[in-house]
Amino acid sequence: MSKETMVILAEKPSLAATITGFLGGKWRGRRLLGYAHYRGRRFVVTSLSGHVLEWWPKNDPGFNHPDYFPDPEEFEVRPLEEKRKFLRAVEYAVSRYAGGRADRVIVATDNDPEGELIGWEVLVWLRKRGKLDEPERARRMRFSAYTKRDILRALEEALRGERVNPSMAYSALARTIADWLYGIPLTRKLSQGSDGIISVGRVQTPTLKLVVKREREREEAKKKRRHYWVLVADTPACRLRTEEKIRDPEKARRLARRIRELEVVRVERERKRVPPPPPFNLTDLQRAAGKILKISPKKALDTAQRLYEEGLITYPRTATNRYPPTFNHDALLRKLERAHPGAMADFRRAGRRGKPVSGKEYDGAHPPITPTGERKRVKDRLGTLAWKLYDLVTRRYLATLSRDAEVLEWKIVARDPDTGTRFVAEGKEVKFEGWYAVYPWEKPKERRMPSVREGQVLRARVRAVKRKEPLPPRYSQSRLVAKMKKLGLGTESTRAEIVKKLFDRGYVKRSGRGMRPTRRGERLIEVMEEKIPELVSVELTRRIEQKMEEISELPPEKARKRMEEVTREVKRAVRRNAKKLDEVRVV
DNA sequence: GCAAGGTC
Incomplete structure (x- = not known):
C-alpha cells in the first residue's frame, strides 16, 4: 500500500517548517507544501495561519439592526478574506493528496480548546465544500512543546488513531x-x-x-488627601529623615528648631544575594519594554513578532517562563558569541551560575522568549527599536545564566536625646555585580554607607518638609x-x-x-x-x-x-x- | 463599521 499520503495541517508556517524538518523533508515556503517521508510513509505538510475561518450568523441583517439576536445554530463558518490563500493551500492538499479522506488528515494545532477549534472548523468547512468525508475521523497530533521528541511522539499517536476532539472544539x-x-x-x-x-x-x-x-x-x-510633615536632618556623616508622619505643622517646626544633635543608636548592615529574574514570557517582556524602552505593549509585541519572523528570537506569544529540561544553553551561548559579542562580554564579567534561573509558568506549547543565536544585522534590517528589543531579550536570557548579585543593605537609626525623635538613613551598595553586569536596568541606585558607630553623636541641622499622601497610581x-x-x-x-x-x-x-x-x-x-x-x-x-x-x-x-x-x-x-x-x- | 480569538 504505502502510496497513501497523510496531510498534516500545522497551526502556523513556522511550525509547518519545523515539523517538515523533523520528518526529514524540506519546507518550500509559506503557501507551498513541505514534503516528507517518515518511517516509510509519505507526508505533505501544509499550514494554517491561526484561525482561517470565522463563525458568523447566516442571515445577519447588519450593523444597523441592534435587535438581532441569532440562535447558536444559525452560526456558520466563513473564510476570513485575508487568510484565503492558506485555506486554498489546505483545500488543495486535502483533495489532491489525502483524497478527501478525513483519516488521512492530521491536525497539528496547539493542544488547547482554541487550537482544537482552529483545526475542527477547517474540517467542517472542507466537508461543507464536499472535499472531505467524516471530519470526526481526522487524526490529531497533540504535543506540548515544539521539540523533535514531542512532535514525533505526537505523530506516532496520531497514526495509531488519536482523533480530533469535537467536544474540546465546542467548548x-x-x-x-x-x-x-x-x-x-x-x-x-x-x-x-x-x-x-x-x-x-x-x-x-x-x-x-x-x-x-x-x-x-x-x-x-484627592478629596481626603492630607498633608503631613517629615523632618530632614543634615549631619556631617549623612542625611537622615523621620519615618513617622507628623500631622501638626506647628509640632514639626518646633521639633526642627529644637533638635541640634542626633545620637546613633543602631547601625545595621546586611549582605544580601539577589538572584536574577526568570526568563521572559510575553507579559514580562512587555513590562520591561515599557519601563526601559518606553514603548506600549502593542509596540513591544509587534516588534517582537518581526524579530521572530526574522528568526532572531523564539515565539513571542507565550506565557511560559520556565526552561524546558532539554534546552541546550551551551549551544546557544556559543552562537551568541558571534550574534551579540557585546552582551557576551558583559556576561563574562557577570560570571556563569550553575543552574539557570527558571520560572513556574508553562503554557503547554512554547518555551520562554529567548534569542535563537541567529546572526543578522538587526539594526540595519529592522531599525534601532528592534535592535534595542533584541538586546533586551538577549541580555535577559544571559541574566538568567549569570551569578547572583551581592548587595549590602545598610540602615542607620539615630535619635534626638531630648525629644526621642527617631531618624533613619538607609541605602544600598553593590558589592558584587553578578547579573547586573549584563542586565543593568535593575541595578539599584547606590548610596555609600557613611562611617558611623553606635553611640556617636552627630551635629544636625534639621528642617521640616511638607509632603502629600501619594495617590493610587x-x-x-x-x-x-x-x-x-x-x-x-x-x-x-x-x-x-x-x-x-x-x-x-x-x-x-x-x-x-x-x-x-x-x-x-x-x-x-x-x-x-x-x-x-x-x-x-x-x-x-x-x-x-x-x-x-x-x-x-x-x-x-x-x-x-x-x-x-x-x-x-x-x-x-x-x-x-x-x-x-x-x-x-x-x- | 461591531467581539475575541488565532497569526502576518
Whole structure:
C-alpha cells in the first residue's frame, strides 16, 4: 500500500517548517507544501495561519439592526478574506493528496480548546465544500512543546488513531459565540445615534472599567488627601529623615528648631544575594519594554513578532517562563558569541551560575522568549527599536545564566536625646555585580554607607518638609496588561491589542506614562453599571464560564447541546438587558 | 463599521 499520503495541517508556517524538518523533508515556503517521508510513509505538510475561518450568523441583517439576536445554530463558518490563500493551500492538499479522506488528515494545532477549534472548523468547512468525508475521523497530533521528541511522539499517536476532539472544539466555540452575542448586539445598540462607534465586549469593557475605577479612587483619595510633615536632618556623616508622619505643622517646626544633635543608636548592615529574574514570557517582556524602552505593549509585541519572523528570537506569544529540561544553553551561548559579542562580554564579567534561573509558568506549547543565536544585522534590517528589543531579550536570557548579585543593605537609626525623635538613613551598595553586569536596568541606585558607630553623636541641622499622601497610581499600559493577565482577561495574543482599542475608541487618553479615562469612557461605564448591572456583574460571567469549562469533558453530542444551551442563556441575558438601553445615549 | 480569538 504505502502510496497513501497523510496531510498534516500545522497551526502556523513556522511550525509547518519545523515539523517538515523533523520528518526529514524540506519546507518550500509559506503557501507551498513541505514534503516528507517518515518511517516509510509519505507526508505533505501544509499550514494554517491561526484561525482561517470565522463563525458568523447566516442571515445577519447588519450593523444597523441592534435587535438581532441569532440562535447558536444559525452560526456558520466563513473564510476570513485575508487568510484565503492558506485555506486554498489546505483545500488543495486535502483533495489532491489525502483524497478527501478525513483519516488521512492530521491536525497539528496547539493542544488547547482554541487550537482544537482552529483545526475542527477547517474540517467542517472542507466537508461543507464536499472535499472531505467524516471530519470526526481526522487524526490529531497533540504535543506540548515544539521539540523533535514531542512532535514525533505526537505523530506516532496520531497514526495509531488519536482523533480530533469535537467536544474540546465546542467548548471554544461556546466562547466564540458567547463573545459575539455579548459584543455585537450591544455595540450596535449603543452606537445607534451616537457619535462614532461605542463598542463593548467581554474583555474590553471590564478592562476599561479598571481604568475608570482607578480614576474614581484617585478622585476619592484627592478629596481626603492630607498633608503631613517629615523632618530632614543634615549631619556631617549623612542625611537622615523621620519615618513617622507628623500631622501638626506647628509640632514639626518646633521639633526642627529644637533638635541640634542626633545620637546613633543602631547601625545595621546586611549582605544580601539577589538572584536574577526568570526568563521572559510575553507579559514580562512587555513590562520591561515599557519601563526601559518606553514603548506600549502593542509596540513591544509587534516588534517582537518581526524579530521572530526574522528568526532572531523564539515565539513571542507565550506565557511560559520556565526552561524546558532539554534546552541546550551551551549551544546557544556559543552562537551568541558571534550574534551579540557585546552582551557576551558583559556576561563574562557577570560570571556563569550553575543552574539557570527558571520560572513556574508553562503554557503547554512554547518555551520562554529567548534569542535563537541567529546572526543578522538587526539594526540595519529592522531599525534601532528592534535592535534595542533584541538586546533586551538577549541580555535577559544571559541574566538568567549569570551569578547572583551581592548587595549590602545598610540602615542607620539615630535619635534626638531630648525629644526621642527617631531618624533613619538607609541605602544600598553593590558589592558584587553578578547579573547586573549584563542586565543593568535593575541595578539599584547606590548610596555609600557613611562611617558611623553606635553611640556617636552627630551635629544636625534639621528642617521640616511638607509632603502629600501619594495617590493610587494610574495604570501604565504594561501594568494594565499585567493586571488583565492576573484577572484572566484576554490572552497573550490579544491583551495588547485590546488596550490599544481603548485608545482607538476614544475611551482613554495618555497622561504622562499613565492612562486616564475620557468623558466618553467614564460615561460608558456609568451607563453600563446603572442600566445593565446584570451584564457587568461577575456572577453571570462566573456561572457561564463554569458551564463552558465542562463542555470539553462531555461526549460530543452532549457537548454540542451544552454549547447551545449556554450560548442561548447568554443570548437571553443580553436580549433582556439590551431593552433597558432603549432610550440611552452615551455621548 | 461591531467581539475575541488565532497569526502576518
